[in-house]
Amino acid sequence: MDFFIELFTNPVGFYNQHELLIAQIGINAILAIAIFVTFYSGQLTLANAGFMAIGAYTTVIMSLYLPTPLPVNMLVGALLAGLVSVIVGLPVLRLRGVFLAIATIGFVEALRLGVILNVPITGEGQGLHNPTADPLGGIVPILISLPILAYLVWRLTKTRLGQAWSAIREDELAASSNGINVPLYKMIAFIVSAVLAGYAGALETHINFFVDPTEYGITRTIQILTFAVVGGTTNVFGPIVGAVFLTALPEIVRQFAAYRDVVNGVILILVIIFRPQGIVGRGGLAIIRPRWWIRWRARERPAAAH
Amino acid sequence: MTQQVLNAIFIGSIYALFAVGYTLVFGVLDVLNLAHSAVFMLGAVITYSLVVLHGLPFLPAAIIAVLVCGLLGLLIEFVALRPLRRRNAPPISALISTIGLALIFVAIVEQATPGTLFSWLWQDGANSVRFPSGTVPNPTYHLGGLTIEGTKLGILIISVVLMLVLGYVIRFTQVGRALRAVAENRRAATLLGINVDRIFASTLFLSSALGGLAGILFGLAISDISPYIGRDQVELKGLAVIVLGGMGSIPGAVLGGYLLGLIEVLAFVRFGSNVEAGVAFAALFLVLVLRPQGLFGARLRERL
Numbered sequence: 029m030d031f032f033i034e035l036f037t038n039p040v041g042f043y044n045q046h047e048l049l050i051a052q053i054g055i056n057a058i059l060a061i062a063i064f065v066t067f068y069s070g071q072l073t074l075a076n077a078g079f080m081a082i083g084a085y086t087t088v089i090m091s092l093y094l095p096t097p098l099p100v101n102m103l104v105g106a107l108l109a110g111l112v113s114v115i116v117g118l119p120v121l122r123l124r125g126v127f128l129a130i131a132t133i134g135f136v137e138a139l140r141l142g143v144i145l146n147v148p149i150t151g152e153g154q155g156l157h158n159p160t161a162d163p164l165g166g167i168v169p170i171l172i173s174l175p176i177l178a179y180l181v182w183r184l185t186k187t188r189l190g191q192a193w194s195a196i197r198e199d200e201l202a203a204s205s206n207g208i209n210v211p212l213y214k215m216i217a218f219i220v221s222a223v224l225a226g227y228a229g230a231l232e233t234h235i236n237f238f239v240d241p242t243e244y245g246i247t248r249t250i251q252i253l254t255f256a257v258v259g260g261t262t263n264v265f266g267p268i269v270g271a272v273f274l275t276a277l278p279e280i281v282r283q284f285a286a287y288r289d290v291v292n293g294v295i296l297i298l299v300i301i302f303r304p305q306g307i308v309g310r311g312g313l314a315i316i317r318p319r320w321w322i323r324w325r326a327r328e329r330p331a332a333a334h
Numbered sequence: 335m336t337q338q339v340l341n342a343i344f345i346g347s348i349y350a351l352f353a354v355g356y357t358l359v360f361g362v363l364d365v366l367n368l369a370h371s372a373v374f375m376l377g378a379v380i381t382y383s384l385v386v387l388h389g390l391p392f393l394p395a396a397i398i399a400v401l402v403c404g405l406l407g408l409l410i411e412f413v414a415l416r417p418l419r420r421r422n423a424p425p426i427s428a429l430i431s432t433i434g435l436a437l438i439f440v441a442i443v444e445q446a447t448p449g450t451l452f453s454w455l456w457q458d459g460a461n462s463v464r465f466p467s468g469t470v471p472n473p474t475y476h477l478g479g480l481t482i483e484g485t486k487l488g489i490l491i492i493s494v495v496l497m498l499v500l501g502y503v504i505r506f507t508q509v510g511r512a513l514r515a516v517a518e519n520r521r522a523a524t525l526l527g528i529n530v531d532r533i534f535a536s537t538l539f540l541s542s543a544l545g546g547l548a549g550i551l552f553g554l555a556i557s558d559i560s561p562y563i564g565r566d567q568v569e570l571k572g573l574a575v576i577v578l579g580g581m582g583s584i585p586g587a588v589l590g591g592y593l594l595g596l597i598e599v600l601a602f603v604r605f606g607s608n609v610e611a612g613v614a615f616a617a618l619f620l621v622l623v624l625r626p627q628g629l630f631g632a633r634l635r636e637r638l
Contacts, residue, residue, distance in 0.1 A: 072426050119623040126366050126425060127581075127626060130573050134618035137570055142612025152608075246570065250433055257430050289441030296434035300427050301417045 032280075046279070047167055051235045053275045054170035055228050060255035060267030061181050062224035067261040068185060069217035070197030072125065074249045075116065075132035076225040078139045079109040081244035083226030084233045085150055091160045098160050102230035109226025110219050117218040121211065136249055144241045155240040158233050166234035173231065174268075177224065182264045184220075193217055254292060258299050260306015269308050337480055338599050344486045346595025347493035348555070352548040352568050353575035353587040354497060355541035361582030362517045362537045365428035369410050370545050371564030371572065372439035377403045377546025378553030378563060379443055383455050385469055392469050396550050403546025407538035410435055415534070436565070443561040462560035470554060489551045496544070497588055504584065513537065517582070574618035580628025589630060 035042050043050065059076060066073045086105035090096060096104075120131045144150045184190050192213045195203040204210045233239055259270020274295070278288040299306060352374055359367045377399050384395035414431040446452035447459045473484040504510035515523040516533045524530050552567070553559040575594050579586025594614055602610040621629060 072429075123622060123626060126429060127622060129426070129429065130366075130577060131619060131622040133570060133573070134615045134622065138612050138615035138619055140612075142609070142616055145611070146608050246565070250437070253430065253433070286445050287441060289437045289444075293434040293437035293441065296437070297414060297431050300423075300431045300434070301421075304421075304423060304427060 047164060048235065049276065049279055051163070051167045051170055053272050054167070054174050055232050055235075056252075056255060056271040056275045057174055057268045058170075058177060058228040058231070059225060059252045060259065060271035061177055061264060062221045062228065063252050063256045064261055064264055064267040065181060065184075065217050065221040065224065067256055067267075068190070068197065069193035069214055070200070071121070071214060071217065072129045073120075073132045073218060073221070074129050074253060075113070075135050076221065076252050077244045077246075077248040078132075078136040079113060079222040079225035080229030080232070080248070081139060081144065081241070082109040082112055083229030084239050084244070085144065085156070086226075087230040088156050088158045088160075088233050088239050089149060091158065092156070098234075102227065102234075105230040106223050106227035109229070110223040113219050113222030114215070117215050121214050121218060133246060133249065136244070137246065140241055140244055144244075150241070151239075153241060155238055158237055158239060161234065161237040163235045163237075166231070169234070170231050173227070177227075178264055178268060181220075181224075185264065189213065189216065254296055256306075258295055258306060260303075260308045262305060262308065266306045266308035270306065273307070335603070338603055339596070340480060340482070342595040342599035343592065344490055344555070344595075345598070346592035347490050348548055348552050348591075349568070349571060349575050349594055350497065350588045350591025351493045351551070352545055353572045353579070353591050354500065354584055355544035355548070356572050357576040357579070357582055357584060357587040358537060358541045358544075360576065361584070362513060363415065363428075363534055365415060365425050365432070367410060367415075367432050367538075367541070368429060368569070369414065369432040369435040369439065370541065371569035372436040373403050373406050373410075373542045373545045373564070374549035374552070374568055375443065375561060375564035376406060376439060377549030378559045379456055379549075379561070380546075381550045382463065382465065382553065382559050385465065386463075387454070387457065392465075396547075399550060400543050400547050403549075404539040404543035406439075406546075407540070407542025408535055410542065411535050411538040415538070416531070419534075440561050440565060456561075458560075460561060462558050464557035464559060465554060486555055489555055492551065493548075496547070500540075500544075501584065509536070570618075571614045574614040577618050577621050578629050580630060583628065583630070586628050586630050590628075593629070 059080070062076050062079075063073075083102075083105035086108050087098075087101045090101040090104060091098060094101070116132075116135055120128065120135070123131050145152050150156065185193070192203070192208050195206070195208055196210055196213060200210055229244075255270040255274060256267045257270070258274060259268065260266035274292060277291065278285040281291075284291055352370075356367065356370050359365065359370070380399040380402055381392070381395050384390040384398060385392055388395075390398075410432060414435050415428055418427050418431060442452055443456045444460050446456040448457045470485055470488075475482045475484070475487070504513060512523070512528045512533055513536075515526065515528055516530055520530055523533075548568070549564070552563065556567075558567075571594060575590040576582075576587050577590075578593055579588070579590030594617070597613055597617060598610050601613040
């Protein structure tokens with residue numbers, strides 16, 4: 029409870045005290061937007077942790093060896109993630125459902141265990157020290173990027189591109205027989221998602237002093253998936269709400285902080301069983317709509333029509 | 335080299351035993367049970383706990399643990415799978431709800447230290463432990479320059495026998511026929527009077543019992559028992575195995591298990607331990623992209 033009291037009575041003090049938490053929330057929200065884009069086009073891809081790693085490592089390696097300014101490094105990191113996503117996406121996006129999920133997990137682990145741990149420039153298992161790390165200044169670009177990216181993706185879902193994604197999600201066959209180039213639009217979703225994840229990875233190196241290969245494995249992947257599922261993927265705000273909620277939760281209920289994965293697991297199961305559209309799904313923010321409320325609404329409507 | 339091949343066969347049989355349960359659920363229910371690796375871990379953890387914390391001899395402890403793992407399979411079915419089936423949710427939902435259960439299982443063990451809620455189950459938190467030496471007699475045999483440890487030989491025999499028994503049950507018994515019928519066509523099976531829900535529950539029980547047993551054997555042979563053995567050692571490798579063999583195919587999973595063991599050992603001999611870790615995922619990725627029906631093709635696929 030203290031958490032909320034402080035949030036509303038002393039926002040400046042709250043911000044100073046929880047800076048790292050806020051930064052982490054921002055990064056997780058961008059990651060959630062990244063997985064949302066592929067979800068929105070009807071694909072369960074779990075490759076985001078890998079693209080994050082590409083963004084993060086590229087940024088730090090460039091900062092270490094090249095004189096280029098940091099924003100350029102971060103941008104290159106994000107774009108390189110996009111480039112890799114084309115190479116990975118070409119063969120992988122032919123797969124559907126569970127097979128797509130497995131193949132993308134395979135990509136993440138092959139990248140981490142096969143490449144990152146074996147190429148000397150990545151520091152192998154030791155990780156890399158980040159020379160440009162600035163935990164306090166790093167929050168600014170995160171807090172600026174998040175609303176801009178959220179807005180852009182939200183606009184994107186309203187364009188013809190977004191409509192094509194919806195159509196593919198609802199019925200791939202029908203979409204393709206209506207002249208939608210399904211492989212192309214799937215690929216675009218995959219690339220957008222990868223660039224966003226790569227950018228989030230680059231941002232994260234800015235608040236951490238260290239890039240650690242264990243950060244970019246299956247655990248991270250599942251965490252990102254959880255944001256999207258719990259928040260809901262009807263629109264872009266669902267995953268953001270999911271990310272904010274699940275990242276802040278261990279801080280809000282400190283006594284359960286050790287059991288955060290138990291809490292996460294329970295929430296995940298409850299949501300998928302009782303509210304598959306997520307917290308922010310069709311039907312607005314209501315988490316539980318009691319039966320009497322629905323009945324009351326149903327009785328009210330014909331009366332209003334008179 | 336022969337010694338290495340021997341190691342491959344031995345680690346391969348643990349992979350195979352784990353993957354058979356994995357693939358069984360996929361074949362019959364059409365869902366990927368990602369809590370399987372957590373059950374694998376709990377098999378080892380429960381046995382360890384019964385032996386070390388509660389002073390039971392190894393054999394009864396292992397039997398109890400296998401049964402408890404079977405019951406956990408029922409828990410998976412009733413909590414994570416059945417409610418979704420009732421709602422006709424897409425198979426992806428089941429994948430996510432089993433991830434939720436896996437998170438819970440791992441976190442419970444990981445947080446258990448002396449004095450906490452689950453200290454009766456586990457007291458070592460995130461640490462790795464091993465069975466005290468002498469829990470199981472381990473004679474070493476020498477055979478023309480080869481060294482064969484008794485436990486590893488035992489593990490090989492146990493897994494091969496179990497897989498043969500499973501194959502027999504599925505091919506030649508009434509339950510097995512019902513199982514294959516449900517896998518083939520759920521609706522037709524219902525019309526023929528098969529209790530589909532009961533078949534699903536027994537599939538989960540069987541699969542999880544096998545997974546738990548694989549965990550016990552792993553803990554015994556590799557001497558590594560921790561909350562993370564499922565997630566880090568077999569979860570994704572198990573996926574690689576069932577993809578290699580063709581998802582849903584039991585003979586495929588067995589062959590895939592031994593094949594992965596062999597690939598890993600060869601990669602280790604040739605390129606060292608760093609490459610060994612990544613090779614399973616490279617194989618997984620390649621097979622899915624080039625030959626999604628599995629290496630052994632569709633012929634094995636239909637034969638559950």
